[in-house]
Amino acid sequence: xxEVYKNPMLYYVLIPxxxxxxPLLVWGVYLPRAEQRREIEGSLCVxxxxxxxxxxxxxxxxxxxxxxxxGPVEFTYGSAIDRVANLCRIxxxxxxxxxxxxxxxxxxxxxxxxxxxxxxxxIVQAAQFLSTIQSMWSLLTCESIKLTKKKGMPDQWDVDFRxxxxx
Numbered sequence: 001x002x003e004v005y006k007n008p009m010l011y012y013v014l015i016p017x018x019x020x021x022x023p024l025l026v027w028g029v030y031l032p033r034a035e036q037r038r039e040i041e042g043s044l045c046v047x048x049x050x051x052x053x054x055x056x057x058x059x060x061x062x063x064x065x066x067x068x069x070x071g072p073v074e075f076t077y078g079s080a081i082d083r084v085a086n087l088c089r090i091x092x093x094x095x096x097x098x099x100x101x102x103x104x105x106x107x108x109x110x111x112x113x114x115x116x117x118x119x120x121x122x123i124v125q126a127a128q129f130l131s132t133i134q135s136m137w138s139l140l141t142c143e144s145i146k147l148t149k150k151k152g153m154p155d156q157w158d159v160d161f162r163x164x165x166x167x
Contacts, residue, residue: 075167077163080133081097081116087132094119096116111165111166114162141165144162145160145161
């Protein structure tokens, strides 16, 4: 078997055959796959644009988050949590927010932490609240969540959040 590998005729025949197969593979296999993937990606792009238009139609206030004359709207825990709680149908009597002072950190940035306690909410409301507030304020992070189930209630929870916001 080693004699076959030592024979230069094998390489003189094998290499041109492989080089000749490469354009055939590109033309017959790779280009059709690439065209199919391009069409799929194009349809996903159009689908994404329609979703963006739907979101802006349903929540047009997102465009008002930045006033062109004043710059971005200043973040405050009170207004952000009130707005999201109203969107998630959580009454103001069922949440309590305590925001700490703003603290400077390295790099000239400032951070502010807050604790939020939601009472008598369903697990769906808590998850929707967290998802909505983090999608509206990209610099807001949830550092911890503590869920406490109400005894004797099928889907009633007390939820404690700890948030950090970086200015």
